[in-house]
Amino acid sequence: MEFKKSAIVLGAIAAVAGLGLMASHAHAAGTEFGITNARADKDVDTYVHKTFANQVKAYHKVAPSLWPKNKNVNQYAIVNGVDDKKFWMVTPTGKVSDMTKKEALSYDIDPQPISGWFMSFNAHGKSGAFMAVTNEELHDTKRLVRYPHLGTYDLFITYAHEMFHATEQEGWASPKKHYNAEQNEYMKHxxxxxxxxxxxxxxxxxxxxxxxxxxxxxxxxxxxxxxxxxxxxxxxxxxxxxxxxxxxxxxxxxxxxxxxxxxxxxxxxxxxxxxxxxxxxxxxxxxxxxxxxxxxxxxxxxxxxxxxxxxxxxxxxxxxxxxxxxxxxxxxxxxxxxxxxxxxxxxxxxxxxxxxxxxxxxxxxxxxx
Structure with missing residues (x-):
């Protein structure tokens, strides 16, 4: 599977993407959506092992049913803890292994100390998403409550959303002309x-x-x-x-x-x-x-x-x-x-x-x- 090389700063996109920053708790029939008390990861290492890996595992159990002949399946993740300069590989089954920076770079990624950094990768028989996270982001309450449909830090959202672009949509037809390629908001209209x-x-x-x-x-x-x-x-x-x-x-x-x-x-x-x-x-x-x-x-x-x-x-x-x-x-x-x-x-x-x-x-x- 061939991916277009892509690198995106998700923090800038989120500001214009219609993604809520201050979602309140929601209760219905005993179900709570949004940030919960269970969300208490103190550092990126704990977050990757305890939260993100389990989300990836749960996702891949249902991924084939989410889109016809879904191509956004069997996707790996490489996560970079910016502050402590650590790297982890997360498999589609939720297994986490440490990586050296040299091992991570062999996947043709370009680590940047920037909030929300994302790239797709395809190397060594594995494809998936490379994402960076800082401790500041992890502890930012506004980020934690950004998406009530997840209820925790939004790294998984990047993984699901951007990899849908990179895999499933990669094979879709493109228009002869994109009339707003510059992503102008036309607020004067x-x-x-x-x-x-x-x-x-x-x-x-x-x-x-x-x-x-x-x-x-x-x-x-x-x-x-x-x-x-x-x-x-x-x-x-x-x-x-x-x-x-x-x-x-x-x-x-x-x-x-x-x-x-x-x-x-x-x-x-x-x-x-x-x-x-x-x-x-x-x-x-x-x-x-x-x-x-x-x-x-x-x-x-x-x-x-x-x-x-x-x-x-x-x-x-x-x-x-x-x-x-x-x-x-x-x-x-x-x-x-x-x-x-x-x-x-x-x-x-x-x-x-x-x-x-x-x-x-x-x-x-x-x-x-």
């Missing part, structure tokens, strides 16, 4: 940003409540956006597919890996996602032409799962369609949702109300100026 935030709210309500009314409203919003903001629609189209499905995959994977005693089946995973959306709503909302693609694409993906079940078709059907550059989760949902009546588009907030809501989201995520 206030009307488009307002409409896309409204779309996220409606998709979340549709999935959380199994509401066909909310889905019909979401489809009306999307069609209005597509018809009236063609330039913005083109700018978000590809990342709704690539980042949206990767974020969907991340959430599904993290719930299985982070809560193995409570989330064992896809039915339990579905219930957990609905609990997250109900009780950590702001964590799964964002605005910005690039930032919001994570949420729009992921939320549409969850709705597609619900619709597939309702229509009696395999969830794999919509997933297989994503390897085409001519569709994305939201476009596919618009074409395949069976809704009897789509109402006229109706704005749910003014531009001023949108700006207030966006500031609330930034404050929640601790990103406001």
């Amino acid at each position: 206030t009307d488009a940003r307002r409409i896309r935030l409204q779309l996220q709210e409606q998709l979340m309500a549709a999935y959380t409540n199994k509401s066909e009314k909310s889905l019909a409203q979401a489809l009306a919003t999307y069609r209005y956006y597509k018809q009236n903001y063609e330039k913005d629609y083109k700018a978000t189209f590809e990342d709704d597919r690539m980042e949206g499905t990767a974020y969907y995959y991340e959430i599904r994977s993290s719930l299985f890996a982070g809560y193995p005693d409570k989330v064992k089946t896809m039915k339990q995973n579905d219930a957990a996602v609905r609990t997250l959306f109900k009780q950590n709503r702001l964590a799964y909302l964002d605005s910005g032409a690039y930032a919001e693609t994570y949420n729009v694409g992921a939320l549409a993906s969850f709705v597609l799962d619900w619709q597939a079940d309702k229509q009696g078709v395999s969830r794999d059907t919509w997933k297989k369609a994503m390897d085409s550059a001519k569709t994305n989760p939201m476009d596919y949902l618009d074409k395949h949702a069976k809704i009897f009546y789509i109402p006229p588009y109706k704005a749910t907030m003014t531009n001023a109300e949108y700006k207030t809501m966006y500031k609330k989201i930034l404050n929640y995520k601790n990103l406001a100026d």
